[in-house]
Amino acid sequence: MDTNKPCPPIVDFSRSPFLVLWELTRACALACQHCRAKAMRQRNPEELSEIECTKLLEDLKAFGRPLLVLTGGDPIQRPDAFNIIQEACHQGFTVAMTPSATPSVTRDVIAKLKDSGLTRLAISIDGPDAETHDAFRRVAGSFTWSKSILNWAREFGLPIQINTTMCRHNLECFASIAEFVEHEQAVLWSVFFLVTVGRARPELQITADQAEALLRRMAQLTVTAPFDVKSTAAPQFRRILIEQFTNIEESTNKLTAPCKSKCDSGSSVGQAVMSKLNPKLHLGSLRSYQSVNDGKGLLFISHTGDVQPSGFLPISAGNIREESVVSIYRDNVLFKSLRDPSLLKGKCGSCRYRVVCGGSRARAYGESGDYLNQDNLCSFQDLKSNPRR
Numbered sequence: 001m002d003t004n005k006p007c008p009p010i011v012d013f014s015r016s017p018f019l020v021l022w023e024l025t026r027a028c029a030l031a032c033q034h035c036r037a038k039a040m041r042q043r044n045p046e047e048l049s050e051i052e053c054t055k056l057l058e059d060l061k062a063f064g065r066p067l068l069v070l071t072g073g074d075p076i077q078r079p080d081a082f083n084i085i086q087e088a089c090h091q092g093f094t095v096a097m098t099p100s101a102t103p104s105v106t107r108d109v110i111a112k113l114k115d116s117g118l119t120r121l122a123i124s125i126d127g128p129d130a131e132t133h134d135a136f137r138r139v140a141g142s143f144t145w146s147k148s149i150l151n152w153a154r155e156f157g158l159p160i161q162i163n164t165t166m167c168r169h170n171l172e173c174f175a176s177i178a179e180f181v182e183h184e185q186a187v188l189w190s191v192f193f194l195v196t197v198g199r200a201r202p203e204l205q206i207t208a209d210q211a212e213a214l215l216r217r218m219a220q221l222t223v224t225a226p227f228d229v230k231s232t233a234a235p236q237f238r239r240i241l242i243e244q245f246t247n248i249e250e251s252t253n254k255l256t257a258p259c260k261s262k263c264d265s266g267s268s269v270g271q272a273v274m275s276k277l278n279p280k281l282h283l284g285s286l287r288s289y290q291s292v293n294d295g296k297g298l299l300f301i302s303h304t305g306d307v308q309p310s311g312f313l314p315i316s317a318g319n320i321r322e323e324s325v326v327s328i329y330r331d332n333v334l335f336k337s338l339r340d341p342s343l344l345k346g347k348c349g350s351c352r353y354r355v356v357c358g359g360s361r362a363r364a365y366g367e368s369g370d371y372l373n374q375d376n377l378c379s380f381q382d383l384k385s386n387p388r389r
């Protein structure tokens with residue numbers, strides 16, 4: 001794998017997201033224990049039409065060309081998913097998809113996805129074996145089907161991403177899942193930290209100390225693994241990386257220096273610190289991320305057109321049927337407040353890492369009802385807290 005890939009260009013997150021997650025449908029044949037979407041069997045008749053999808057792609061171009069991830073439910077449940085991929089690629093977007101591993105995803109479907117222009121296929125693996133994975137997905141045979149999909153993706157040269165939600169049930173499987181990811185020749189392992197929305201129950205959640213230990217193991221993996229490693233809903237991974245792989249004193253000085261401008265949400269500070277990380281670490285584009293977080297470089301569009309800061313933060317800031325997605329992202333008070341680290345509360349508000357991390361806003365909302373509250377899945381307590389910018 002090329003570890004000297006050029007970093008993605010700097011994006012002004014007050015103007016454009018880096019990543020757009022688009023829930024094409026909520027229909028899905030699975031019934032996973034942690035499903036944020038509470039996916040259902042049937043498609044919602046109120047889903048965006050193909051014409052509305054094409055119009056949305058036109059509107060999204062005003063952001064430049066953010067990375068587009070088609071998700072669900074199971075996005076493949078929409079028969080026009082291939083047309084949407086083709087149109088998005090025609091418009092110049094880079095498109096990834098997260099289908100559910102069901103018999104709907106056949107070898108022919110994978111070939112068609114590749115022909116349509118898809119650049120990456122993300123498959124969820126929540127255990128290293130059928131017993132662990134299928135119990136979580138609540139459908140027997142899901143693991144076997146996932147393996148078939150991964151085989152076909154390799155056959156057709158479609159790069160693979162593996163997504164794993166770490167919960168109590170699979171915490172002990174970290175090393176064996178990492179081996180699985182390597183064996184499947186995935187280019188990226190995205191480790192999801194549970195947010196208790198949708199069907200996800202608090203009993204599944206790990207503790208803050210367990211999360212800390214897990215993030216440290218992930219950081220070590222970025223040194224040794226042949227694939228990139230990223231966290232989802234755990235921006236504190238950046239804190240761990242800075243602590244482990246930079247001159248912590250120099251980084252802290254940068255992080256606590258007075259911010260010259262509030263308009264970039266501290267992006268340049270985060271960029272300066274993250275750029276100190278060794279380019280040989282398998283971080284993918286994470287190194288150059290300007291602290292992507294809910295509503296800050298990240299945008300979610302629901303199957304009915306609601307615009308949210310992320311899939312795990314289910315507050316609608318408006319609907320694309322009534323308002324431009326561009327003005328919602330740039331001007332809505334919800335999005336603007338999520339991009340202002342000076343508004344953070346609790347220990348995140350007084351933490352030196354609030355600009356490069358800021359904690360999961362979705363988890364803060366899920367647990368307290370206040371999206372600006374502290375992220376309780378972080379065990380860090382900044383005892384040398386610094387003046388707010």
Ligand code: SF4
Pocket residue numbers: 235236239347348349351352353354357358359360374375378379380381
């Ligand atoms: S306290 Fe909040 S901002 Fe600081 S590292 Fe933890 S999650 Fe991030």
